[in-house]
Each structure stands twice: as structure tokens, then as C-alpha cells.
Amino acid sequence: MSRGAVLLTATVPAAACFACAKGRALPMTTLAPKSDLAEWIYHLFIQVTLWDALILVIVVTAFILAVFVFSSRVGEAAPPSSAASDLGLEIAWTVGPALILLMISIPTVRTIFRSQPRLVPAGSLVIKVTAHQWWWEFTYQDSGVMTADELHIPTGRPIRLHLLSNDVIHSFWVPQLGGKRDVVPGQMNELTLQAFVPGTYLGQCAEFCGLSHANMKFRVMVETPDQFATWQRSEQGAPAAANQNTSPAAIEGARIFANSPCTTCHRIDGVSKGYIGPDLTHFGSRTTLAGGVLSNTPANVAKWVTDPEAIKPGAQMPRLGLAGEQLNALVAYLESLK
Ligand code: CUA
Numbered sequence: 001m002s003r004g005a006v007l008l009t010a011t012v013p014a015a016a017c018f019a020c021a022k023g024r025a026l027p028m029t030t031l032a033p034k035s036d037l038a039e040w041i042y043h044l045f046i047q048v049t050l051w052d053a054l055i056l057v058i059v060v061t062a063f064i065l066a067v068f069v070f071s072s073r074v075g076e077a078a079p080p081s082s083a084a085s086d087l088g089l090e091i092a093w094t095v096g097p098a099l100i101l102l103m104i105s106i107p108t109v110r111t112i113f114r115s116q117p118r119l120v121p122a123g124s125l126v127i128k129v130t131a132h133q134w135w136w137e138f139t140y141q142d143s144g145v146m147t148a149d150e151l152h153i154p155t156g157r158p159i160r161l162h163l164l165s166n167d168v169i170h171s172f173w174v175p176q177l178g179g180k181r182d183v184v185p186g187q188m189n190e191l192t193l194q195a196f197v198p199g200t201y202l203g204q205c206a207e208f209c210g211l212s213h214a215n216m217k218f219r220v221m222v223e224t225p226d227q228f229a230t231w232q233r234s235e236q237g238a239p240a241a242a243n244q245n246t247s248p249a250a251i252e253g254a255r256i257f258a259n260s261p262c263t264t265c266h267r268i269d270g271v272s273k274g275y276i277g278p279d280l281t282h283f284g285s286r287t288t289l290a291g292g293v294l295s296n297t298p299a300n301v302a303k304w305v306t307d308p309e310a311i312k313p314g315a316q317m318p319r320l321g322l323a324g325e326q327l328n329a330l331v332a333y334l335e336s337l338k
Contacts, residue, residue: 037178037193121158131170131183134216135291148278154228161191171207195222211314217292238270253333
């Protein structure tokens with residue numbers, strides 16, 4: 001290996017770690033845990049890495065000794081060893097690896113049991129997570145609130161996620177909060193965690209699930225209990241009714257929506273009962289759309305409605321063929337759904 005390559009292999013991980021240490025520069029890092037689950041996994045990783053480093057030191061030391069101290073040079077008389085076996089050495093290289101495995105397996109098995117409690121912890125907030133090609137649906141068991149691609153949870157309360165898939169195998173992963181846990185059709189998997197620090201954490205489907213697997217992103221908004229309660233209240237029931245502040249475009253958009261094929265796929269409380277696509281009841285209150293790929297702005301909603309396939313290859317949503325005033329009206333209506 002050239003000196004340049006050695007330098008590169010040493011500097012790149014070091015620089016990456018430094019960036020992690022700086023915090024939010026790497027939103028998909030597992031090295032800045034923000035929940036109990038992520039912290040247990042992080043501590044296990046550090047422990048195993050330290051054992052690995054110790055093994056590396058021992059192997060490299062033995063290697064250097066063998067090459068530079070105990071080897072014979074060219075021309076040097078080197079009598080062959082007459083020993084048929086060395087009991088001491090044989091015991092050492094049997095017991096050594098067994099001890100290493102033990103030191104790694106004890107914390108691993110402990111973390112597995114700790115991170116997968118069979119019983120739902122007392123006071124848990126139970127949320128059903130349904131994976132679809134390619135978006136995430138979240139349903140809160142107690143309040144009945146339904147949302148898509150943006151999971152809101154409070155700090156300091158156990159969160160119990162019931163993971164289900166509507167089609168193929170996906171995997172739920174929020175690097176700073178926990179996972180990965182496979183989301184399998186016909187089987188309910190569970191994930192339990194408690195978040196510590198309010199913030200927005202990025203998630204990503206971590207199991208290849210088709211054309212737009214990479215576009216199956218989501219966000220977890222960790223909030224203080226008060227902020228969460230406020231959010232949950234605002235998401236309950238039908239969206240605010242049209243009043244004198246509602247723009248004429250939004251009122252026209254409501255009419256277009258009610259008479260469009262959108263109603264077959266999308267539910268809006270009090271308006272439509274579709275269930276194939278995301279619930280749009282409070283669409284205007286979300287920060288993203290299309291599986292977390294686009295930020296929720298009128299221009300992006302228009303772009304998405306005009307040609308979903310261009311943004312998410314394989315998307316099931318058809319083109320609606322709306323343009324001009326009609327498109328603007330529909331977008332104004334969707335954005336008004338707070
Ligand atoms: Cu869902 Cu990959």
C-alpha cells in the first residue's frame with residue numbers, strides 16, 4: 001500500500017468521525033444516538049470495536065515480532081524445529097478466541113433482549129406503522145390520528161411501534177433513533193424506543209423494495225410532551241372548514257377534488273374514503289410529500305400531481321391531467337388542509 005493510500009485510509013474515517021462529533025452535520029449517523037434504543041446499539045458497537053482494536057494490536061505485534069525478531073535471515077543457519085506439537089500454544093489459540101467470542105457475545109445478547117421487550121412498557125404510545133411501496137403510514141392507536149411519512153412522537157415516553165407491510169418486505173430505520181427492523185407482509189414486528197432529544201430525525205427504508213426504494217424516506221419529529229399533545233389535537237377529526245379567509249381557489253379546488261378520481265385512493269375526513277394512498281386530511285400541516293422526497297410547497301405539490309412518475313419512478317399515483325387554473329385550485333385546496 002502506498003504512503004498516500006495509508007494516509008487516505010486513516011484520514012477519511014477520522015474526518016468522518018470528527019464531523020459526527022460536530023453533531024447534525026450527518027443526519028443519518030448512528031454515532032449520535034438520540035434514544036435509549038439507539039444508545040444501547042451505539043454502546044454495543046463501541047464495545048465490540050474496542051475488543052476488535054485489542055485483537056488488531058495483538059495480531060500486528062505478533063506479526064512484527066515474527067518478521068523482524070524471530071525470523072532467520074538469508075544465509076543464516078536455521079535448524080528446523082523438532083517439536084511435534086506445543087501444548088501451551090494449542091491451549092492458547094483455543095482458549096483465546098473462545099474468550100474473545102464470550103466478551104463479544106455477552107453484551108450482544110444482553111442488548112438483543114434489552115431492546116426487544118416482549119411486553120408493551122407501561123404508559124406506551126402505540127403507533128401502527130404500515131409500509132407501502134413507497135411511503136409510510138402512521139396510525140396512532142389511542143387518538144386514531146393518521147398521517148404519512150412524518151411520525152410525531154413525544155420525548156420521555158416509551159413508543160411502541162407495530163410494524164406491518166402492505167406489499168413487500170421493507171425495513172424501518174431511523175439511524176439516530178433506532179432500527180433497522182424488517183417490515184414483513186403477514187407478520188407484525190415491533191420496535192420499542194424512548195427518545196431523549198427533541199428534533200427532526202431522518203429515516204429511510206433499509207430493505208430493497210422495488211424501483212423507488214431509495215425514495216422511501218420519512219421523518220420522525222421528536223417533540224416535548226406539550227408540543228406533541230398540541231400536534232395530536234390539531235390532527236384529530238376533519239380539517240378546518242372553509243371560512244371567509246379561505247381563498248376562492250381553495251374552494252374551487254375542494255370541488256375539483258370531490259369530483260376527481262383522487263377520492264378513490266385518498267381519504268380526507270368528511271370528504272372521501274380512499275385508502276390506497278396517504279391520508280390527506282391534514283396534508284397542509286406536513287412539511288414534506290411523496291415519501292419525504294419533496295418539501296411541501298405549492299410548486300412541488302403541482303409538480304407531483306402533474307407527473308408523479310417523474311419524481312418517484314414506479315409510483316402508483318396516475319397523472320390527473322390537470323393544468324393551469326384547475327391545477328392551482330387543487331393545490332390551493334390541498335395546502336389549506338391544516
Ligand atoms: Cu421500502 Cu425499501
